[in-house]
Amino acid sequence: MPPLWYFGLIQLAHVITVNYATINPDKDNCINYESDYHVDRACECIVYQSLGGTEGRFNSPNFPQFYSKGIECILFTFIGDLDELVEIKFTDFDMMYPDANNNTCKDYLRLFLKLNRPEINENMQHNYELCGSMSTLQQKTFYSKDRSLIMEFQTTRPLSQQLTFFKGFRGFFRFLNAKQFISDGVKQSGTMCSWDFSTSKLSGKFFSPLYPQNYPSHSKCQYTFYGQPNEGTVYIQFQNLQIYDEGVDSCSKSSDRIAIYDGMNSSQPLIKYLCGIRNQEEVKSTTPYLYIEFLSDGRNQRQGFAANYTFQHKSHSNSPSYSNPAFNCNQYIESKTKHGIIMSQNHPASYPASTRCTYIFNGTAEERIQIKFTRMDLFFDGGNPNEPYDCDGQDSIKIYIKIDNDEKELDYTCGKKIPKMFMSNIPWMKVVFESGSRTQHSNTGFAFEYKFLTNYGITTGEQDNRKGKKTNIYVNF
Numbered sequence: 001m002p003p004l005w006y007f008g009l010i011q012l013a014h015v016i017t018v019n020y021a022t023i024n025p026d027k028d029n030c031i032n033y034e035s036d037y038h039v040d041r042a043c044e045c046i047v048y049q050s051l052g053g054t055e056g057r058f059n060s061p062n063f064p065q066f067y068s069k070g071i072e073c074i075l076f077t078f079i080g081d082l083d084e085l086v087e088i089k090f091t092d093f094d095m096m097y098p099d100a101n102n103n104t105c106k107d108y109l110r111l112f113l114k115l116n117r118p119e120i121n122e123n124m125q126h127n128y129e130l131c132g133s134m135s136t137l138q139q140k141t142f143y144s145k146d147r148s149l150i151m152e153f154q155t156t157r158p159l160s161q162q163l164t165f166f167k168g169f170r171g172f173f174r175f176l177n178a179k180q181f182i183s184d185g186v187k188q189s190g191t192m193c194s195w196d197f198s199t200s201k202l203s204g205k206f207f208s209p210l211y212p213q214n215y216p217s218h219s220k221c222q223y224t225f226y227g228q229p230n231e232g233t234v235y236i237q238f239q240n241l242q243i244y245d246e247g248v249d250s251c252s253k254s255s256d257r258i259a260i261y262d263g264m265n266s267s268q269p270l271i272k273y274l275c276g277i278r279n280q281e282e283v284k285s286t287t288p289y290l291y292i293e294f295l296s297d298g299r300n301q302r303q304g305f306a307a308n309y310t311f312q313h314k315s316h317s318n319s320p321s322y323s324n325p326a327f328n329c330n331q332y333i334e335s336k337t338k339h340g341i342i343m344s345q346n347h348p349a350s351y352p353a354s355t356r357c358t359y360i361f362n363g364t365a366e367e368r369i370q371i372k373f374t375r376m377d378l379f380f381d382g383g384n385p386n387e388p389y390d391c392d393g394q395d396s397i398k399i400y401i402k403i404d405n406d407e408k409e410l411d412y413t414c415g416k417k418i419p420k421m422f423m424s425n426i427p428w429m430k431v432v433f434e435s436g437s438r439t440q441h442s443n444t445g446f447a448f449e450y451k452f453l454t455n456y457g458i459t460t461g462e463q464d465n466r467k468g469k470k471t472n473i474y475v476n477f
Contacts, residue, residue: 043073043152050080050175060153060168064092067168071155079118080147080175085212088149089141090171093134096156096164105131107155109169111142113213118148126152139302143212147178181211181306185223186334189365189427191405193221193294196362198332199228202311208294208304217298220405224264226332226360227288227311234290235310236260238281241274244300251275255297258305264289264330264358265407284312289330329357335367335427335452344433344445347375351445355435363427367452371399371422371431375447379438380415388415393436397446400430423456 048056058076060067078086096107110126130137142149155164184204185195193209206223208215225234244256251257251273258274259266262285271283283290288311294304329345342359344351361369378395380388388394391414399411401424413419422429433446 043075046074046076048076048078048173050078050084052081053084053175053177055172055174057170057172058088059170063168063170066164066166067155069155069164070157071153074153075120076151076153077118078144078149078173078175080144082147083178084147084175085178085181086144086147086149087141087174087176087212088143088151088171089173090134090137090169092167092170093130093132093137093140094167095131095133095169096166097132097136105129107131107164107166108153110152110154112150112152113142114145115148115150116146118150120150120152139214141303143176145210145213176212181207183207186362188222188362188402188405190402191221192216193219194405195221195223196332196360197223197225197309198334199226199231199311200334203309205306205308207306211304211306213303214301215294215296215304217296217301219294219296221294222405223292223294224360225285225290225292225309225311226264226330229288229330231288232312233288234285235312236283236290236292236307237309238274238278238283238305238307240303240306241276241278241281242303243275243277243305244296244302245275246300248275255295255299256302257295259293259295261291261293262286262289263291264360265291266293329355329433331357331359333359333361333450335361335363339449339451341374341447341449342431343375343447347445347447349444350442351435353435354437355433357433359431359433361424361429361431361450361452363452365427366454367427368454368456369424369427369429370451370453371429371448372451373418373421373446373448375444376413376418377416377444378414378446379436379441379443385415386417388413388417391415395435395443396433398432398434400432401425402428423453427452 046058048054048058061071061074062068078088080086095109096105098105109130111128111130112120112124113127128142134140183195183206184201185197185206188194188196195206197204197206209219209221210216227234241258243254243258245251245254246256248254254273254275256275260271260274260283261268262271263269268289268291271285274281331342333340345355345357346352363369378385378397380394382388382390382394391412394414396412396414397419398409399413399419399422400407401410402408403425407430410422411419431448
């Protein structure tokens, strides 16, 4: 026996096209199912089927006249094509206000937005329960996660009179192409919402997680833009920005916020914080790199943001020319090149002073990054360079991996001792070289080989396939 409230493609009661036809529920389109408690439940079923980019309008029974009491269940079911989302927008909303004692809705419209199929049952939790008026709705536009969306309308049973004194609701719907909400960068493996963007695509778009739905609670997302050294700036334009701001006087105090930095990470100069509701907000870096961090807490969520990015060539920007060698050595390396060699500047001659070089490696989901140093000759005046014991204040190299989406220092090395070989725990690794202000030295720097591997560098033995055996940790050979 099907579960209570099982509603798939029951019957195409009406199909709405771009002619904006209005629907009135038809009782003949109900199907009864008997529950485990031997209570029959009948739902009037209204189906809006996409014809490819279809749009139209919907309304409660009798609108704009008062709706009736005792409406047990009307399901408004929206079914899109493959790769479509559903957008509904309320233009009128007038239902009984929630109970003053417990703030619960007596008459309600429940929204099911996160459906894999166009059906619901008694065990499914709705995403929103709406009642009251337009002025009390915290948001008026909603989006499905996938191709289906269902609204359930129910009113209280009649007491002395059949009609209420409330008109119900009316709105518009659209079926949207879901592909337009996919960010154009490379998603960092193992993360929900962190992306890397390089000049392999000079312009594109990026979004907050789940956009156009509301962003989830406790989000922590990073968007890193890697331009070519000495070749201009990064330009960002936020087309839509809706972030809960708690009414604070500064976005720096908001728990939900965007922070934008003029460089590769949050240690670089802050450009600005963003929150609240804004449109056409523009930001430009002064370097070829830009780092954006998005944070949210667990209380209130909004739609988030949609933005465009452009890597601008120096001839089209007002960025300064960079003489510091640090701007000539940053690299973003994808696994299109499966292996290669990285050397310090001027190697085998001496490297320049006051340099910071960052090398970021990003592979596909199955790959790991292996790094093997072949040469190591950094300036060291803290003792024996062949057995360095403290790298603070010295020319040095740091290796970073990510654990739970946070960068963690894997190793900190200096002097002349060649480090051990390193393997990342996910398809991401970062190497940072820093030199001090000393200009008189003969040290030749470093060289290392990198490889993107799917066998994790293990060429013998058998894989451990025991249940519960988790190998998502880094290997330091």
